[in-house]
Every structure is written in C-alpha cells, then in structure tokens.
Amino acid sequence: MECGKELPEGARFCPQCGAPVAMTEWEEFQVSADDLVKRVKELIKEGNIRRVVVRNEAGKNLLEIPVTFGVIGALLAPQLAALGAIAALATRCTIVVERAKKSGD
Numbered sequence: 001m002e003c004g005k006e007l008p009e010g011a012r013f014c015p016q017c018g019a020p021v022a023m024t025e026w027e028e029f030q031v032s033a034d035d036l037v038k039r040v041k042e043l044i045k046e047g048n049i050r051r052v053v054v055r056n057e058a059g060k061n062l063l064e065i066p067v068t069f070g071v072i073g074a075l076l077a078p079q080l081a082a083l084g085a086i087a088a089l090a091t092r093c094t095i096v097v098e099r100a101k102k103s104g105d
C-alpha cells in the first residue's frame with residue numbers, strides 16, 4: 001500500500017491515505033529467448049495486463065514495461081528494441097505479468 005498501512009480484508013481503498021487497493025494478480029511464464037518478443041506481444045494484446053517484467057535465469061529483472069492505457073494492445077518501438085536485445089543475449093527468460101483481476105474474484 002502507498003502508506004504501508006495494513007488493509008482490512010476486502011478494502012477497496014486505504015483507510016489511512018485513500019489510495020485505491022490494487023486489484024491485480026501476478027503470473028509467471030518461462031519462455032525461450034526465441035519466443036520472448038512474441039509471447040510478450042500476445043500477453044499485452046490480452047488487454048488486462050498492467051505490467052510486464054522480464055527476468056533472466058538468475059531471477060534478475062532485466063526490463064519492466066508498465067502497460068498504460070496508451071500502450072494497451074501494442075508495444076512501443078523502444079520496448080520492442082529492449083526485448084529484442086534481451087532475446088539476443090539470453091537463452092531462457094521468465095515473463096512476469098501483473099494482471100487486473102476480473103471483478104468478482
């Protein structure tokens with residue numbers, strides 16, 4: 001939470017600072033470097049992704065792409081270039097995505 005206050009279960013807003021509670025969950029995918037760019041594109045097209053993080057085999061974050069409303073459905077050229085650079089160096093990577101939860105979960 002923004003202010004670090006512990007939230008009552010089911011709270012939608014922080015009672016202390018008023019920040020909205022993130023209704024998201026995280027998912028991980030192991031991919032070969034050859035599939036990295038394709039897989040990230042597919043994930044972003046799904047439309048409910050908020051953030052994409054690419055990690056190497058050692059678990060180090062190599063790239064973080066916040067998916068704002070402006071880039072939903074498509075990657076920007078610098079992001080594609082960064083993914084391509086990772087794919088050229090790595091053999092396997094982990095894609096970690098922050099996904100908006102469907103309401104009712």
Ligand SMILES: [Zn+2]
Nearest residue numbers: 001003014017
């Ligand atoms: Zn707060």
